[in-house]
Structure formats: structure tokens, C-alpha cells
Amino acid sequence: xxxxxxxxxxxxxxxxxxxxxxxxxxxxxxxxxxxxLPAQFAKKVEGRTVRxxxxxxxxxxxxxxxxxxxxxxxxxxxxxxxxxxxxxxQHPFDRHDHVVFETDEGWQVRFNDARRFGLMLLAxxxxxxxxxxxxxxGPEPLDEAFDGAxxxxxxxxxxxxxxxxxxxxxxxxxxxxxxxxxxxxLAGISPRRSSHTVQGERAxxxxxxxxxxxxxxxxxxxxxxxxxxxxxxxxxxxQTRFNVYDRAGIACPTRGCGRSVRRxxxxxxxxxxCAHCQR
DNA sequence: ACGCCCACCTGGAGGC
DNA sequence: TGCCTCCAGGTGGGCG
Numbered sequence: 186x187x188x189x190x191x192x193x194x195x196x197x198x199x200x201x202x203x204x205x206x207x208x209x210x211x212x213x214x215x216x217x218x219x220x221x222l223p224a225q226f227a228k229k230v231e232g233r234t235v236r237x238x239x240x241x242x243x244x245x246x247x248x249x250x251x252x253x254x255x256x257x258x259x260x261x262x263x264x265x266x267x268x269x270x271x272x273x274x275q276h277p278f279d280r281h282d283h284v285v286f287e288t289d290e291g292w293q294v295r296f297n298d299a300r301r302f303g304l305m306l307l308a309x310x311x312x313x314x315x316x317x318x319x320x321x322x323g324p325e326p327l328d329e330a331f332d333g334a335x336x337x338x339x340x341x342x343x344x345x346x347x348x349x350x351x352x353x354x355x356x357x358x359x360x361x362x363x364x365x366x367x368x369x370x371l372a373g374i375s376p377r378r379s380s381h382t383v384q385g386e387r388a389x390x391x392x393x394x395x396x397x398x399x400x401x402x403x404x405x406x407x408x409x410x411x412x413x414x415x416x417x418x419x420x421x422x423x424q425t426r427f428n429v430y431d432r433a434g435i436a437c438p439t440r441g442c443g444r445s446v447r448r449x450x451x452x453x454x455x456x457x458x459c460a461h462c463q464r
Numbered sequence: 465a466c467g468c469c470c471a472c473c474t475g476g477a478g479g480c
Numbered sequence: 481t482g483c484c485t486c487c488a489g490g491t492g493g494g495c496g
């Protein structure tokens with residue numbers, strides 16, 4: 186589920202229910218996530234008020250009063266669901282609702298993660314920048330400063346296929362398997378192209394495509410937040426129309442192309458692309 | 465240093 | 481129905 190747009194949508198969905206609210210109770214149904222929950226986790230969080238919720242890469246940063254930040258990552262299968270008191274009463278806990286926050290307004294935020302590749306931990310605010318998880322992360326793709334030249338500089342000298350470089354969070358953050366495929370399609374660049382050849386105008390096109398697919402998906406996520414409170418209160422889940430992702434064998438959407446989308450495996454992940462439109 | 469492979473874990477889909 | 485295999489939107493450790 187979660188690449189940058191989904192994490193950003195979760196963030197925006199949590200803000201109105203958490204920021205300025207006090208967490209009165211924290212339940213831990215399972216502690217063995219990818220990284221085990223911190224010792225004394227509940228004790229350290231209960232009674233704290235949430236100051237703000239930020240995002241860095243695919244991490245949520247829940248800023249607590251008192252100088253601590255709760256770092257959350259959704260992994261592959263992590264979700265957040267929101268329930269008011271009535272909804273919570275109607276929806277018994279799922280077996281993968283590992284962590285539950287309850288606020289002073291009576292709302293619940295449930296962190297559900299079937300595969301347990303996600304994590305939650307605490308760090309002092311001033312330790313975040315130096316934190317192991319954040320060391321070496323590349324630039325945020327939606328920052329103004331991230332342009333074709335910035336990407337080209339990070340690809341210089343690299344022999345790995347461009348698709349693999351986009352998935353590498355040291356190149357840039359937030360792009361995962363879906364948006365890597367979609368951005369390369371929009372830019373007309375083959376996923377197999379050697380990274381160091383993505384320079385100049387080609388890098389400009391790729392950055393424009395990355396920003397476009399991410400922004401469009403954030404917009405789609407925003408409309409799910411406004412339009413329907415989904416049964417079960419799930420945040421950040423929305424189906425965008427993909428051009429190529431998971432569409433192997435289906436016609437390439439480019440007008441007049443007529444070829445079908447192909448699937449190949451690169452560093453263990455599925456890539457979807459049009460061999461005719463992407464060079 | 466770099467690039468690739470695998471493991472981590474559970475569940476859903478499809479084949480037989 | 482059941483059992484098997486494959487696949488899944490992320491990350492980091494270990495290898496050559």
C-alpha cells in the first residue's frame with residue numbers, strides 16, 4: 186500500500202483527530218514489529234499531547250509534547266484506521282490491529298499491519314536528523330529544489346537500471362514500485378536504461394513525471410478524505426488509475442501505440458512498461 | 465563502494 | 481473443500 190502519496194494521505198487524515206489532542210491510552214496487542222516496540226512505549230506516550238504530524242520519506246513523524254517524536258513506518262501492509270467511540274464499539278479489533286491510540290476526544294487510531302514490516306519507535310526531536318533510519322535518505326521529490334539537475338547529479342556514474350535507482354531511497358525518497366513504473370512510463374524512459382544516461386533533458390522529464398504522478402495521487406487521496414468516511418475508517422487507501430502498473434498484457438494507453446504492457450523482474454521486483462513508448 | 469539477492473511475515477489469488 | 485505455488489505498494493543485511 187504505502188508510497189509517498191499514501192503516507193501523505195494518512196498524515197492528512199490523522200491531523201484533525203490527533204493534533205492538539207492528548208493520547209489518553211495506548212494499547213499494544215503485539216510488540217514484535219520489524220523493530221520491536223520500544224520498552225515502556227505506552228508509559229512514554231500516554232498523557233502526551235500531539236503537537237504536529239510531519240512526514241519524511243515514507244515515515245510519519247508524530248511530534249509529542251515534551252520533545253519526543255513517534256516515528257511510524259507502514260511497511261508493505263500497514264494501515265491506519267480511525268474510529269469514533271460508536272465506530273470503535275461496532276468494530277472489534279482485528280487480529281492485526283497491533284497498536285491502538287485513544288485520544289481525549291474518544292477517538293481511536295488503530296495501526297494494523299498484517300505482515301509486520303512496519304515499525305513504531307520513539308526518538309528525541311533533536312536526534313531525528315542523525316537517526317539511523319534517516320541517515321543517507323535522498324531528497325524529497327516534491328521539494329522545489331529537487332529538479333532535473335539534482336536527480337542527474339545523483340545518477341551520475343551509476344550503472345544500475347534507472348528503475349532500481351528510483352526505488353533506492355538514497356537517490357530520492359518516497360517513490361516505490363508503483364510510482365517508479367508510472368513515472369518512467371510518463372517520461373517515456375525505459376526501466377532498463379542505465380542510470381548514468383539519465384541526464385539533461387531526460388532527467389528533467391523524469392523529475393517532472395515523478396512530481397506529476399505523486400501530486401496527482403495525493404489529490405486523489407485528498408478526495409477520499411473529503412468525500413467518504415470509509416467503513417472501518419481506513420485512511421490512505423485509494424485506487425488511482427494506473428497506466429502500466431499491474432497491467433501486463435493490456436494495451437499500452439498511448440494513443441496509436443497498440444502494443445501491450447510488459448512485465449519484467451528487476452532486482453526482484455515486478456516492473457511494468459511499454460517497450461515501444463519507453464526508451 | 466556498488467549492485468544484486470534474500471529474508472523478514474501474512475494473506476489473497478489462481479491452479480489442480 | 482483443500483493444498484500448493486506464486487505474488488504483494490518496503491527495507492536493510494550480507495554477499496561477491
